[in-house]
Amino acid sequence: MDRRAFLVVGNTATTKPFSLNDLPGAGRMDILCRCISQALFISHGIRKNVDVYLLLLGGCDAPKSIRIAGSEVKRMSPDERNIAGHIRKALGIECGKEWRKVHSGVYVSRKNLEELLDELSQSYKVYYLREDGADIREVVGSMKTPLFILGDHMGLNADSERIVEKYAEEIVKVSPISLMAEQCIAIVHYELDRLDS
Amino acid sequence: MDRRAFLVVGNTATTKPFSLNDLPGAGRMDILCRCISQALFISHGIRKNVDVYLLLLGGCDAPKSIRIAGSEVKRMSPDERNIAGHIRKALGIECGKEWRKVHSGVYVSRKNLEELLDELSQSYKVYYLREDGADIREVVGSMKTPLFILGDHMGLNADSERIVEKYAEEIVKVSPISLMAEQCIAIVHYELDRLDS
Numbered sequence: 001m002d003r004r005a006f007l008v009v010g011n012t013a014t015t016k017p018f019s020l021n022d023l024p025g026a027g028r029m030d031i032l033c034r035c036i037s038q039a040l041f042i043s044h045g046i047r048k049n050v051d052v053y054l055l056l057l058g059g060c061d062a063p064k065s066i067r068i069a070g071s072e073v074k075r076m077s078p079d080e081r082n083i084a085g086h087i088r089k090a091l092g093i094e095c096g097k098e099w100r101k102v103h104s105g106v107y108v109s110r111k112n113l114e115e116l117l118d119e120l121s122q123s124y125k126v127y128y129l130r131e132d133g134a135d136i137r138e139v140v141g142s143m144k145t146p147l148f149i150l151g152d153h154m155g156l157n158a159d160s161e162r163i164v165e166k167y168a169e170e171i172v173k174v175s176p177i178s179l180m181a182e183q184c185i186a187i188v189h190y191e192l193d194r195l196d197s
Numbered sequence: 198m199d200r201r202a203f204l205v206v207g208n209t210a211t212t213k214p215f216s217l218n219d220l221p222g223a224g225r226m227d228i229l230c231r232c233i234s235q236a237l238f239i240s241h242g243i244r245k246n247v248d249v250y251l252l253l254l255g256g257c258d259a260p261k262s263i264r265i266a267g268s269e270v271k272r273m274s275p276d277e278r279n280i281a282g283h284i285r286k287a288l289g290i291e292c293g294k295e296w297r298k299v300h301s302g303v304y305v306s307r308k309n310l311e312e313l314l315d316e317l318s319q320s321y322k323v324y325y326l327r328e329d330g331a332d333i334r335e336v337v338g339s340m341k342t343p344l345f346i347l348g349d350h351m352g353l354n355a356d357s358e359r360i361v362e363k364y365a366e367e368i369v370k371v372s373p374i375s376l377m378a379e380q381c382i383a384i385v386h387y388e389l390d391r392l393d394s
Contacts, residue, residue, distance in 0.1 A: 020218075021217075023276055024276055038383075042380075043350065044350065044375070078227070079221055080277045080278070177390050177394070178240040178242075179240055180238060183239075183386075183387075190380075
């Protein structure tokens with residue numbers, strides 16, 4: 001099956017260890033956890049062909065980026081608190097510009113958006129999910145090895161958007177109404193799954 | 198906009214107050230919380246035309262049922278822990294066969310599956326989400342005021358299924374691959390939203 005990836009930008013997401021009892025208070029870490037859950041998990045299993053990247057832009061230690069590889073990840077379950085525990089562990093580790101392994105399938109670095117896209121555009125075709133894009137149902141048939149970029153509840157700011165537009169093959173919308181980030185991910189998978197079946 | 202409802206069966210979901218720090222340990226309450234989140238929330242808003250029903254079948258105090266009305270609910274956010282707090286509060290309240298209001302938009306009762314469906318089939322057409330059903334994309338156009346019934350990670354047991362089949366208009370599948378309950382809900386909304394737009 002074709003590889004797929006998602007890059008979710010957390011505009012205010014904390015880059016330091018945080019309380020598992022208040023994920024919204026950690027710069028809306030709850031959104032990022034749900035995005036990972038929807039991107040990686042299916043019923044009783046994990047999508048091994050999927051990688052998820054998070055870009056955390058909150059606080060004075062930003063940016064940090066996290067990579068979760070579906071083919072390697074272990075002991076992760078789809079609930080927000082479990083996923084948040086993995087992210088918290090990653091944020092407690094010293095890292096630089098290169099990916100540093102936290103444990104099976106989880107990596108952390110200080111890559112910024114441009115550095116992430118420089119790397120990922122070598123392996124993926126980049127699609128930017130935005131509400132004024134082309135209808136996914138019209139374009140999904142031509143997608144090969146796609147990476148989908150999307151923002152959290154704040155979308156992408158103008159600076160981030162300028163960078164993304166340099167790399168994006170196409171701007172795509174997933175629904176006639178404005179959805180939460182994790183719902184967009186579920187729908188992207190659904191449309192691609194229908195093609196594969 | 199047409200009303201929509203979901204009924205999610207939690208086969209092992211606890212019927213007593215539980216720890217917010219271990220939702221999977223409360224009979225997979227995490228799944229039910231994600232189902233509510235996906236059913237009710239969109240970006241920066243709540244679907245006021247949606248009601249969600251949970252049937253909790255875990256423990257010696259079962260069954261209990263919970264109703265969350267999108268048009269009335271207040272102070273709910275889409276993260277699992279917040280939603281779990283609302284459910285926990287409902288489970289701490291004495292109730293009988295009639296719906297008892299917990300607070301805005303949240304109700305609890307001791308209705309069982311048959312009693313729920315007796316009530317809901319007065320207002321909704323009942324669809325049962327199961328992996329061997331008709332492709333949703335083929336049948337979504339004819340759905341009016343639908344109620345979708347689905348199980349948690351264990352599906353529905355044989356007894357529950359016999360009851361549901363008495364009320365179900367049609368058995369519908371939402372994806373070629375086996376998905377988590379909350380993903381099925383996101384996709385059902387997506388297909389209906391495309392029709393409405």
